[in-house]
Amino acid sequence: MKAKTFIDQIEVLVRSGKGGDGKMSFRREALVEFGGPDGGDGGRGGDVVFKASEHVNSLLSLYYDPKCFAQDGGPGQGQKMFGKRGKDLVVPVPVGTEVYDVDTGLVVADITEPGQSVIVAKGGAGGFGNVHFKSSVNQAPTEHTPGGAYEERRLRLELKTIADAGLLGFPNAGKSSLLSALSSATPKIASYPFTTLNPIVGTIVYDDYAKIRMADVPGIIEGAAKGVGLGLDFLRHLERSRVLVYVVDMAGTDNREPWTDYKILHKEIDEYSQELASRPFIVVANKMDEDAARENLPRFMKETGVNPISVSCETREGLDGFKARLRAVVNPETKFHHTHAVAPDLSEMPDTTGDEIPAEALKFATFLKLDKPKAKSHPSRGNIH
DSSP states (O other): OOOOOOOOEEEEEEEOOOOOOOOOOBOOOTTOSOOOBOOOOOOOOOOEEEEEETTOOSSHHHHHOOEEEOOOOOOOBTTTBOOOOOOOEEEEEETTEEEEETTTOOEEEEEOSTTOEEEEEOOOOOOOOGGGGOBTTBSSOOOOOOOOOOOEEEEEEEEOOOOSEEEEOOTTSSHHHHHHHHSSOOOOOOSSSOOOOSOEEEEEEOTTOOEEEEEEOOOOOTTGGGTOTTHHHHGGGGTTOSEEEEEEETTOGGGOOHHHHHHHHHHHHHHHOHHHHTSOEEEEEEOTTSHHHHHHHHHHHHHHOOOOEEOBTTTTBTHHHHHHHHHHHHOOOOOOSSTTOOOOOGGGOOOOOSSSOOGGGGGGOTTSOOSOOOOOOOGGGTTOO
């Protein structure tokens, strides 16, 4: 049986640690006439924590180990010693994971930032030892409390890929080829449908180091919003996209009509989510290196009223125009340290081949922080400058 390689939905059972019991103990020591109570408190139970990790892109590990149990707290000891605190169980999950309570259906957490931590099951408090119940009228208390109960709940995790742009298209439309041509992602590319079986994210990097994340999902066919094909399982990975990219096979491979494909795609997205369908979108006419594509383009524009961006992944024609259009819609943040800076013209950079680098050349090193440092106060003057 072929092993699973990608899981984006899973139910897990989480259980925090039980608090340790408080201790009932009295001091017994030579030459000490009145020892008194000295029972310590129990340790707190461990928490179950979900933490977003950029090194995890699937819920596969939880598929094989769906029980997440934290460590119980240790019981209190004599001589007022506290019990050991239960160790937290930190579970790495992909960025973009939504957590739901199975019993209530309510959202427990939406984990969208790298490093974000969410406690999904809180450990029980440690019990009190009998030292807490000592008073002037109760000098030999035997009371002590048990540790707090653990918290157990069944959770449903759903992964929704975080990307600025989502690629939409029929099988064999060339989405994977487009992603491969624009980023360093290496999706599977072949001449048969459904080569992409799980979402793949690539990053487009511009000259000024601005970045746009683009996601490729399995091909959508007619009826996807109602569960036909793979579309229903993966359409949710587009819900976080700021812009949709409709990739149309303008060559009409397998006797398809590009204008009909576009209308079906738009209809499926509208049936799945009207809010998603109302977001900004870009239409890409792919495979424009083929004669059939050039013949179909005028009719596509007439039938749909859309003027697409013509590209060819084979000849790389039109890719720069698509990147520019995508950037104008997404408007990513540039990575220059100076927010007002414009990408310098490298033709104006002075010669740096000598033994010393000219000071004027430093302004072309945009990775350096050249801002004037803030003045520091003298230790004897407090915060007065």
